[in-house]
Amino acid sequence: MESIAALEARGLTLIDGLQMTLLVGLVSxxxxxxxxxIAAWAKLSQVRAIVFIADTYTTVIRGVPELVLILLIYYGVPTxxxxxxxxxxxxxxxxxxxxDPFAAGTITLGFIYGAFAAEVFRGAVLAVPRGQIEAAVASGMNRVLLFRRILFPQLMRYALPGLGNxxxxxxxxxxxxxVIQLEELMRKAEIAAGATRMPFTFFLAAALLFLGITAVSILIQSRLERWANRGVRQV
Known part of the structure; x- marks a missing residue:
């Protein structure tokens, strides 16, 4: 009975790790x-220096493994x-x-995947019909109003599939x-596997939980895309 109770306790720690994983993911x-x-706006700028900085950011970040950047930020920068x-x-x-592992981890992941999101947003902006923007300018809309009423709603509709990825x-x-000791799902599974000497059980459970997150995310993304495309004629 004690072993079963211990396994149940370890299982509950995986749920705690799942909550931390979701929190890290949402904040990131x-x-x-x-x-x-910001990077998409910079890449579409008319100022060459700003475009160069944005291109350098997206190229370097997308070209370096995530693990290297995490270790560099968490261990290298403080040193x-x-x-x-x-x-x-x-x-x-x-x-x-x-x-702090949470702050360092979320900021690093946000910075990394901001480079990928930049290309998604840039493509979405370019997909918005230019005639609508020209018509909004001709009607007297300022940049803030144009962005809020014309550009941003359509930008998000085009960007949703890419942002989902x-x-x-x-x-x-x-x-x-x-690797930086943040108590998320994988770390909890690693601790539980070491304490019980049942690595297959706990790593499989972690894999299934990640798969569950993916399945729910796909459903949510599908609903968001249908909501964003309401009233749009499909050709």
Whole structure:
């Protein structure tokens, strides 16, 4: 009975890890959309310097593995800052900087997948009929009103499928947060597997939970796409 109770307790820890995984995923996705919108605006800018910075951001981030960037941000940045501050003198010899795993993980994932979201948003903006934008300008709309009433609603309709794909990849990438000791689903499964010596059971359970997240996400995405396309004639 004790072993069964222990397994049940470990199973509950997986649910806690699932909640953390969803929280990390949602916060990271929100940040990715913010970074993506800013980068998409920059890539469509008429200023060459801004376009160059945005292109560099999307090229570099999409070309470097997520795990490398996570380790670089969580371990590399604090070490670099500590060594730099300690050079200021003996008074700073004991200076130490530790990043919160949740904050470091969500910001890093948001920054990474913002590069992918940027291309989604850029394509969505280019898909909006230019005649509508020209008509809005001719009718006297300012940029804020044009963006709110004309550009943004249609941009999101075109971007939803791509953003859904970004979300699918991002939620799986949350498993990488286990390397910085964040208590998400993969980390909980790893702890449970080590404590019970039943790695197949707990890693399979984690895989099924991730699969469940994906299945629910697909259903939600389908409903959002139908809602966004209401009233649009399908050719």
């Amino acid at each position: 996705m929100a940040l990715a959309m913010v970074f993506g919108l 670099l800052l500590q060594n730099s501050v300690r050079q200021w003198g003996p008074a700073f010899a004991d200076f130490r900087l530790n990043l 970004v979300w699918m990849v991002l939620i799986k990438a949350t498993a990488l947060m286990s």
